[in-house]
């Protein structure tokens with residue numbers, strides 16, 4: 001769990017009352033997560049999650065909170081952030097109709113930090129998913145991609161290629177020569193891939209970008225033979241505008257990987273991919289670039305885990321994730337045949353030489 005900032009009962013109570021959620025009955029720091037401070041807040045009206053954002057700014061947060069609201073409004077099982085009625089502008093019917101610079105009613109302040117309150121999902125995370133769980137996740141992921149097409153805000157994935165280029169030199173000194181060669185070589189490959197015309201033409205939109213098995217909740221099947229019920233997905237705070245294929249690769253690298261070895265699991269891969277494609281079939285270019293994006297997704301989490309592990313932040317409850325896992329996943333992914341990458345066409349055709 002992570003609690004980086006302690007929240008007093010009285011301050012949390014004042015917030016939930018202001019949001020019209022009733023009186024606070026209990027406030028409990030959550031074990032799980034590594035990025036933000038999270039509490040379960042139970043009021044006389046229901047169960048909620050209070051998140052204090054430790055790195056994201058007031059300016060960056062409306063993208064994530066409004067994305068969650070957008071998806072929830074389209075019937076996806078995503079917890080809707082609770083708006084402050086006092087911050088809702090009288091005339092504007094909907095926060096998405098406000099200008100990007102208007103205050104966001106879904107964003108609050110607690111202990112001086114940006115904060116949000118979302119509904120608590122029922123169920124629990126399935127940390128040993130079967131093909132049936134992967135099927136449910138694949139279907140939901142494709143539906144989320146399609147439902148995000150009309151989301152009006154654009155914000156880059158803040159843990160994308162520029163962040164990898166910035167962070168790799170910071171973590172390299174902690175690695176042995178063998179690891180450093182893998183990390184630097186993969187980063188060079190990903191820079192090359194990102195410059196290609198095929199990569200630049202990939203379909204994109206708002207993506208979750210961290211939809212691991214611990215960011216989804218399931219209820220067990222009600223009867224034998226029934227599929228597990230995916231009750232929702234949460235933790236959109238690494239989301240951003242990026243390729244749908246990267247999001248799919250992040251999911252495959254967690255849901256369809258054997259944790260002890262880092263090897264892909266064929267049955268779970270087929271289930272996740274098959275369910276995704278039943279809703280949104282991949283294009284030919286996406287199919288060709290999937291191996292490269294699986295490497296990208298492994299690299300992304302190897303870098304962030306190295307960074308969190310070797311440069312930890314102060315927290316009263318924090319359990320860093322194991323970086324070696326994604327080193328193993330990357331080695332497996334990089335041992336597969338790599339896609340051929342054609343360089344990007346110049347954006348502007350060269351001017352013909354002037355004639356005298």
Ligand SMILES: Nc1ncnc2c1ncn2[C@@H]1O[C@H](COP(=O)(O)OP(=O)(O)O)[C@@H](O)[C@H]1O
Nearest residue numbers: 030032033034035036049079119120121234235
């Ligand atoms: N909406 C929610 N419903 C139920 N549990 C949640 C919800 N949001 C967070 N949690 C719980 O809090 C834990 C940490 O949340 P998470 O968003 O992963 O943290 P972080 O922001 O640090 O990544 C989760 O593992 C889960 O148990």
Ligand SMILES: N[C@@H](CCOP(=O)(O)O)C(=O)O
Nearest residue numbers: 033034035210212235301321
């Ligand atoms: N899913 C990432 C890091 C973010 O973890 P979370 O528990 O805060 O969602 C990883 O496993 O490295």
